[in-house]
Amino acid sequence: xxxxxxARRTVLGAAVLAAGGGMAGIxxxxxxxxxxxxxxxxxxxxxxxxxxxxxxxxxxPVPLVIGHRGACGYRPEHTLGSYQLALDLGADxxxxxxxxxxxxxxxCRHENEIGGxxxxxxxxxxxxxxxxxxxDGVAVTGWFTxxxxxxxxxxxxxxxxxxxxxxxxxxxxxxxxxxxxxxVLRWADREGKRRxxxxxxxxxxxxxxxxxxLGLGLEEPLAKLLRRYGRDGRNAPLFLQSFxxxxxxxxxxxVSAPRVVLLSAAGTRPWDFEQAKDPRxxxxxxxxEGLKWIAGFAQGIxxxxxxxxxxxxxGKLGTPTTLVKDAHARGLVLHPYTARNENSFLPAEYRRxxxxxxxxxxxxxxxxxxxxxxxxxxxxxxxxxxxxxxxxRPGRGR
Numbered sequence: 136x137x138x139x140x141x142a143r144r145t146v147l148g149a150a151v152l153a154a155g156g157g158m159a160g161i162x163x164x165x166x167x168x169x170x171x172x173x174x175x176x177x178x179x180x181x182x183x184x185x186x187x188x189x190x191x192x193x194x195x196p197v198p199l200v201i202g203h204r205g206a207c208g209y210r211p212e213h214t215l216g217s218y219q220l221a222l223d224l225g226a227d228x229x230x231x232x233x234x235x236x237x238x239x240x241x242x243c244r245h246e247n248e249i250g251g252x253x254x255x256x257x258x259x260x261x262x263x264x265x266x267x268x269x270x271d272g273v274a275v276t277g278w279f280t281x282x283x284x285x286x287x288x289x290x291x292x293x294x295x296x297x298x299x300x301x302x303x304x305x306x307x308x309x310x311x312x313x314x315x316x317x318x319v320l321r322w323a324d325r326e327g328k329r330r331x332x333x334x335x336x337x338x339x340x341x342x343x344x345x346x347x348x349l350g351l352g353l354e355e356p357l358a359k360l361l362r363r364y365g366r367d368g369r370n371a372p373l374f375l376q377s378f379x380x381x382x383x384x385x386x387x388x389x390v391s392a393p394r395v396v397l398l399s400a401a402g403t404r405p406w407d408f409e410q411a412k413d414p415r416x417x418x419x420x421x422x423x424e425g426l427k428w429i430a431g432f433a434q435g436i437x438x439x440x441x442x443x444x445x446x447x448x449x450g451k452l453g454t455p456t457t458l459v460k461d462a463h464a465r466g467l468v469l470h471p472y473t474a475r476n477e478n479s480f481l482p483a484e485y486r487r488x489x490x491x492x493x494x495x496x497x498x499x500x501x502x503x504x505x506x507x508x509x510x511x512x513x514x515x516x517x518x519x520x521x522x523x524x525x526x527x528r529p530g531r532g533r
Contacts, residue, residue: 178330178331179328179329179331180331181332182327182328182330182331182333185332186327186333189333189370189372191370192374192434195227195228195335195511196227197510197511197528197529198509198510198512198524198527198528199227199511199512200225200227200228200511200514200517200520200521200524201227201228201229201230201337201470202218202224202226202228202229202230202517203230203513203514203515204217204232204245205218205219205230206218206220206226206516207296207304207515208301208475208516209516210307211252211293211294211296211304211307212245212293212296213231213232213244213245213252213313214293214307214310214311214312214313214314215311215319215322216311217311218231219326221517222334224517224518225518225521226517227511228335228336228337228374228511229323229335229337230336230338230339230513231316231319232245232246232339232341233316233338233339233340233341233353233357234246234247234341234346234353235247235281235346235351235353236283237280237281237282237283238284238285239351239356240285240315240317241315241316241317241353241357241360242280242285242288242313242314243314243316244280244313244341245341246341247279247280247341247342248270248275248277248278249278249280249313250265250278251296252293253278253293254292254294254308254309255278256278258290258291261278261283261287264278265277266278266279266282271342271344271345271406271409272406272409281346285315288313289312289313291312292308292309292310292311292312293308293310293312293313294309295307299492300477300491300492301492302492316357317360317364319336320336321364323336335372335374336374337373337374337376337513338373338374338376339377339397340353340354340357340375340376340379340382340386341353343377343379343381344381344382354382354385354386355389357375358390361373361390361392362390366392367390367391368390368391368392369392369393371390371391371392373392373393374393374394374435374470375393375394375395376394376395376396376397376470377397378396378398379405379407380396380407380408380420380429381407381411382407383432383433384432387432387433393434394433394434394435395434395435395436395437395468395470396435396436396437397436397438397472398421398437398438398442400439400441401416401418401421401442402416402417403416403417405417417442421436421438421442421456422461423465426464427465429467430465430466430467433467434466434467434468435462435467435468435469436467436469437469437470437471438469439471439472440471440472440474440504442458442471443455443459443469443504443507443509444456444503444507449483450483451482451483451484452482452484459507459508459509460508463508468510468511469509470509470510470512470513471504471509471512471513472512472513473513473514474497474500474501474512474513474514474516474519474520475497475514475515476494476495476497476519477491477493477494477495478491478492478494478495479491481497481500485500497516498519498522501523502523502526505524505526505527
């Protein structure tokens with residue numbers, strides 16, 4: 136059952152009653168309108184009760200299905216259309232990545248370089264802003280959100296990031312703009328009231344050290360928005376995440392919402408570690424002592440799946456590590472990333488045929504991931520993930 140099931144049952148029940156004869160003195164149209172209004176009132180009342188008494192992240196389903204950048208397997212990523220579809224498909228949580236504009240607004244993009252996800256290249260008025268920058272030590276050429284005001288950014292339209300793999304998604308190019316995070320918070324509140332249940336978000340600060348060096352720190356404006364929309368508390372329907380532990384530490388002093396440290400490949404170092412000359416790598420952070428340190432300011436980790444089940448040179452899954460057990464021993468939940476349906480992203484043994492854009496045995500891969508005991512997973516295809524997760528949720532046979 137997707138979120139909002141109670142509200143839909145109320146509407147359907149009202150429709151059945153109306154079909155059975157309705158009430159004397161009330162026209163069918165009036166009865167239908169009244170019943171729909173009653174269903175809306177019921178959903179809003181349920182939402183208000185959930186907002187007052189809703190549990191925290193420990194009360195969410197396990198394994199949790201997180202709509203990665205929304206439903207980007209089917210719609211251009213980080214658009215309201217992508218977020219809406221993820222929710223409609225039943226995602227337990229919907230993810231946003233945040234970067235700033237020149238005038239300090241937080242907007243939803245996976246990267247601050249927007250040449251690949253918007254039509255900015257088609258705007259002659261912005262041609263001169265194409266440039267090359269060093270982002271976390273990597274030279275990147277394109278157009279960057281920090282060089283645009285929000286008003287300028289709003290003249291652009293979103294498009295599919297990987298059209299060669301997801302050609303069908305290009306049908307939706309140009310339908311949505313780049314949303315601000317405040318617009319997403321308003322959307323989540325509206326959807327929560329309509330469905331009678333809080334909408335959970337998973338919010339990442341992107342390149343926080345880089346942006347702070349530009350005078351565009353992410354954490355303070357993010358915390359301000361969370362307080363404004365009542366998502367700053369311990370039981371707030373929201374996770375905060377970052378690849379830079381110092382960003383999570385900073386956020387831990389500003390708000391009480393649950394926090395997750397993202398972890399990349401074992402041999403890499405978070406950029407804030409690089410800048411601070413901290414010699415630790417991700418390989419150090421996934422050891423018991425590293426996990427103990429993370430547990431001092433976060434409630435979970437978001438490791439790449441390869442840290443849980445490494446792949447060999449042929450791309451096949453190898454022997455699982457002890458990361459799940461070790462993290463759980465420190466009280467941390469695990470939200471690894473990212474499960475996708477296409478062959479090009481799947482472990483070699485789950486690919487079907489030679490077309491990289493074709494779907495492989497995604498259910499087989501999900502089953503293997505869930506068997507590790509993870510608490511949730513980021514996926515571009517929330518419907519696939521939810522169907523696979525059903526067998527692992529309490530009360531269901533495996």
